[in-house]
Amino acid sequence: MKTMLIRASMLTMFVAGINFISAQDVSTSMRDYLAPEKSSRNVFEDPKVESPEFDGIKVSVGGDFALQFQAIDHETKAPSLGVRPGTTTPNQLNDMGKDFNLPTANLDLNAYLYKGLKMHLRTYLSARHHHEAWVKGGYIQVDNLDFIKEGFAADIMKYARVKIGMDEINYGDTHFRRSDNASAINNPFVGNYIMDSFTTEAFGEGYVFYKNFIGVVGVSNGKLDQTAVKTTLQYSPTVYGKIGYDKQIDQDLRVRLTGSYLQTNGDNTARLYNGDRAGSRYYFVLLTENDEMGEANFTTGRFNPGFKNVKAFQVNPFVKYQGLEFFGVYEYVTGLKGTAATRGNYTQLGGELLYRLGGQEQFYLGARYNSVTGKDNDTAAERKIDRLNLGGGWFMTKNVLAKVEYVNQKYNDDAVWGATSALRGGKFNGVMFEATIGF
Numbered sequence: 099m100k101t102m103l104i105r106a107s108m109l110t111m112f113v114a115g116i117n118f119i120s121a122q123d124v125s126t127s128m129r130d131y132l133a134p135e136k137s138s139r140n141v142f143e144d145p146k147v148e149s150p151e152f153d154g155i156k157v158s159v160g161g162d163f164a165l166q167f168q169a170i171d172h173e174t175k176a177p178s179l180g181v182r183p184g185t186t187t188p189n190q191l192n193d194m195g196k197d198f199n200l201p202t203a204n205l206d207l208n209a210y211l212y213k214g215l216k217m218h219l220r221t222y223l224s225a226r227h228h229h230e231a232w233v234k235g236g237y238i239q240v241d242n243l244d245f246i247k248e249g250f251a252a253d254i255m256k257y258a259r260v261k262i263g264m265d266e267i268n269y270g271d272t273h274f275r276r277s278d279n280a281s282a283i284n285n286p287f288v289g290n291y292i293m294d295s296f297t298t299e300a301f302g303e304g305y306v307f308y309k310n311f312i313g314v315v316g317v318s319n320g321k322l323d324q325t326a327v328k329t330t331l332q333y334s335p336t337v338y339g340k341i342g343y344d345k346q347i348d349q350d351l352r353v354r355l356t357g358s359y360l361q362t363n364g365d366n367t368a369r370l371y372n373g374d375r376a377g378s379r380y381y382f383v384l385l386t387e388n389d390e391m392g393e394a395n396f397t398t399g400r401f402n403p404g405f406k407n408v409k410a411f412q413v414n415p416f417v418k419y420q421g422l423e424f425f426g427v428y429e430y431v432t433g434l435k436g437t438a439a440t441r442g443n444y445t446q447l448g449g450e451l452l453y454r455l456g457g458q459e460q461f462y463l464g465a466r467y468n469s470v471t472g473k474d475n476d477t478a479a480e481r482k483i484d485r486l487n488l489g490g491g492w493f494m495t496k497n498v499l500a501k502v503e504y505v506n507q508k509y510n511d512d513a514v515w516g517a518t519s520a521l522r523g524g525k526f527n528g529v530m531f532e533a534t535i536g537f
Contacts, residue, residue, distance in 0.1 A: 134536030136496035146307035149214035160206035162280035175523025214242020226377025237263025259305035270412035279376035283536040297373025314340040334363035354416040368408035405433030444472030479514035
């Protein structure tokens, strides 16, 4: 049914005479659409530049495809994994093989509706969590108010932007470099960060661009699943913001530094670290024969603190000097609900060091270190997760990227993970290959 609706919508646009353009033409005729290709790497917020003149609605159709070959082993130091239900047979880790994961795919529709007025919509055609097509989200971006009156508030809109939609919110910089289901061309590695700060909510954001500074103020309704039906939970808006500096110092050196803040309110569990409904890249690691498989257990390799009333900070430095590139993450999150005995905090550290080489920087080698450390509350034992990625990639064309990485992730050996949890002293390591296409 959903596929039929998509086909019908596209047919309607053709019949209406809307001018479709190719992704190759977008950079000159529809600046607001940033195609997921080689040129979009290290682009964070859309640059604030003069909007092109409007000469009719333009729609571009884009998409992404990603496929991994996984060769990962796992092990655990847990003294017991329990027994199989209804038997005395000891439970054990699933036997991991070496094979392909199910491919993932996205469909992007982007429309230039008026001067400085852009719409974006992304549909997941296939994901680890859902094999059927479903809409991730979308937004409208306003960089010019000529649709009200030509030249309206032009002195303000020269520096300002408004985004409204039901899509990912602009907290931190890691969401610009993560794999969004099949959109993986901006991620130099295969997996995302352990605490994957990404969520799709109904939001409104205001931007200010002044010289090399950027400021963002946003508010969302804090809900992943939208409904007007009241429940026993008391929902309140989530507020967030970002401030940063980004400058191309000279031809060789670019420096960017941003800091982000987010606070949720109300009784609902914060979705900041479990808002991705597509799924993680490291399939089925540290799952036992008793665990649910497939679509029911799609976040393996990640960690969600699970706090309510979250307060989170994220700081991201980015430096690129010629072919050498560094991106860093410092993130601190705490739960605000309840007393000190019922709330905790976690710290995430991350660092990527890449070297891009070749006449057009079409090759790169790199390493990423990522760690998460913290407690569920003041009296709880400490959890610790460490991950190391070593890898590289080749842009075969500007739209086709092939990656390879070695991953090694470890969990501390402590009963805090659970009496029969495979995460206690758990470890997975091995090699991942990924091919991704974006246009």
